[in-house]
Amino acid sequence: MTIETTMAGTLALIAIITAVTIVTRFGGVFLMSFVTISPRIESFINTMASSVLIAIIVPMAFSGDAGALAALVVTAVIMLATRKPLPAIGAGIAAAGLVRFAGITVF
Amino acid sequence: MTTGNYSHSLSSAKVRSEFLRLVPISLFVVAFGAAFGLAAVQKGFEPFQALLMSITVFAGASQFAVVDMWGTEVSVLPLIAVVFAINSRHLLMGASLYPMLREMPPGRRYGILLLLTDANWAVSAQEYQRGIRNLEVILGGGLAIWIAWIIGTWLGVYFGGLLREPQSLGLDMVLGCFLLAMALGGNKSPRTLVAWTVAALSSLAAWKWLPPNTHVVVGALAGGAVGFFWQEKKPGSKEPVGAQQEDPHDH
Numbered sequence: 001m002t003i004e005t006t007m008a009g010t011l012a013l014i015a016i017i018t019a020v021t022i023v024t025r026f027g028g029v030f031l032m033s034f035v036t037i038s039p040r041i042e043s044f045i046n047t048m049a050s051s052v053l054i055a056i057i058v059p060m061a062f063s064g065d066a067g068a069l070a071a072l073v074v075t076a077v078i079m080l081a082t083r084k085p086l087p088a089i090g091a092g093i094a095a096a097g098l099v100r101f102a103g104i105t106v107f
Numbered sequence: 108m109t110t111g112n113y114s115h116s117l118s119s120a121k122v123r124s125e126f127l128r129l130v131p132i133s134l135f136v137v138a139f140g141a142a143f144g145l146a147a148v149q150k151g152f153e154p155f156q157a158l159l160m161s162i163t164v165f166a167g168a169s170q171f172a173v174v175d176m177w178g179t180e181v182s183v184l185p186l187i188a189v190v191f192a193i194n195s196r197h198l199l200m201g202a203s204l205y206p207m208l209r210e211m212p213p214g215r216r217y218g219i220l221l222l223l224t225d226a227n228w229a230v231s232a233q234e235y236q237r238g239i240r241n242l243e244v245i246l247g248g249g250l251a252i253w254i255a256w257i258i259g260t261w262l263g264v265y266f267g268g269l270l271r272e273p274q275s276l277g278l279d280m281v282l283g284c285f286l287l288a289m290a291l292g293g294n295k296s297p298r299t300l301v302a303w304t305v306a307a308l309s310s311l312a313a314w315k316w317l318p319p320n321t322h323v324v325v326g327a328l329a330g331g332a333v334g335f336f337w338q339e340k341k342p343g344s345k346e347p348v349g350a351q352q353e354d355p356h357d358h
Contacts, residue, residue: 001182001183001184002180002181002182002183003180003181003183004179004180005151005177005178005179005180005181007153009180009181010152010153010156011156011159013173013181013183013186014156014159014160014163014164015163016183016186016187017160017164017169017170017173017186017190018160018163018164020187020190020191020194021164021165021166021169021190021194021197022221023191024191024194024195024196024197024198024201025194025197025201025220025221025223026201026217026220027197027198027201028197028198028199028200028201028202028203028205029201029202029204029205029208029216029217029220031198031202032201032202032205032209033205033209037205037206039338040335040338041335042206043334043335043337043338043339044331044332044334044335045202045203045205045206045331045334046203046235046236046334047298047299047302047330047331047333047334047335048199048202048203048327048328048330048331048334049199049200049203049232049235049236050232050233050236050290050293050299050302050303050330051302051303051305051306051326051327051329051330051331051333052196052199052200052203052232052323052326052327052330053229053286053287053289053290054290054303054306054307054310054326054330055306055307055309055310055322055323055324055325055326055327055330056196056225056283056286056310056323057283057286057287057290058306058307058310058311058326059310059311059314059322059326060283061283062311062314063314064280067274067277067280068279068280068283071277071280071283071284072280072283072284072287075284075287075288076287076291079287079288079291079292080291083292085285085288085289085292086131088284088288089132089281089284089285089288092277092280092284092287093135093276093277093278093280093281093284094277095277096277096279096280097275097276097277098277100274100275100277101275
């Protein structure tokens with residue numbers, strides 16, 4: 001099934017995308033309301049939560065360019081050394097900009 | 108904890124302070140909104156259509172993917188599949204907030220979830236690990252990011268040429284660096300480190316061998332499985348974990 005991107009078609013497509021996204025925003029909470037939160041389930045939730053971040057970041061580091069990698073490494077080092085998020089993020093972004101400006105590539 | 112009587116309410120002063128707390132990161136979100144707005148009009152969206160999408164969808168990565176798939180006609184099922192896959196991380200993010208959200212009336216619970224996105228969730232989830240309940244950041248911080256996303260889109264559709272290559276300034280890495288800083292700021296018990304290793308390896312495997320956009324969910328569930336089989340006493344937890352029941356049903 002295809003929809004032509006006329007005015008009405010585009011609005012219909014935006015409505016579909018919105019609905020799908022809302023299903024993802026509500027769905028996890030809705031399904032959890034049928035689950036009894038035992039200590040085991042709570043332990044699962046907590047470990048899963050911090051794993052979401054890792055599962056976003058690690059493939060980002062591997063698929064990105066040298067700038068992306070530099071940004072993540074610099075952020076990690078400064079965050080572990082100072083425990084201050086804003087300087088760590090700022091230095092990471094600056095590192096990406098510098099590496100790209102210098103035209104450094106990994107491979 | 109009580110279920111059925113909704114004991115949790117949001118403090119409006121805290122909502123305001125969490126709004127202000129995420130204003131700095133929101134400035135970067137403006138840059139991404141602008142990149143999205145520019146990409147959308149270049150692909151044939153009317154300015155107000157791009158704005159409407161940012162207002163109602165509010166999920167950047169999936170919006171870029173939609174623009175990528177755009178043409179004179181669009182296949183609906185692949186579009187739904189891609190948007191669902193990219194945004195499926197919301198399912199897990201929402202689920203992780205459920206222990207707090209269940210103490211709110213359903214209307215408010217689902218209302219603030221409309222503003223659920225990576226950055227405000229990362230703050231809330233990280234504080235929850237430290238025993239701090241912060242749903243105000245979902246509402247206040249979410250509003251800051253949503254407004255920034257809309258303003259950015261607006262700038263992009265009308266003045267997109269001003270920011271042709273946000274990558275050259277490193278701006279595409281803002282969210283990645285932010286999420287990494289949040290992850291490293293959390294507690295790092297041996298169990299967490301094992302879970303992270305499992306999550307990293309499985310997300311990489313999924314990224315390499317499974318269909319596109321499944322890696323976040325695969326990695327997160329694999330990391331969660333470590334917690335399912337290896338429980339640990341949380342500081343301040345009333346459950347004596349030494350005496351864990353094998354029966355997974357709580358009373």
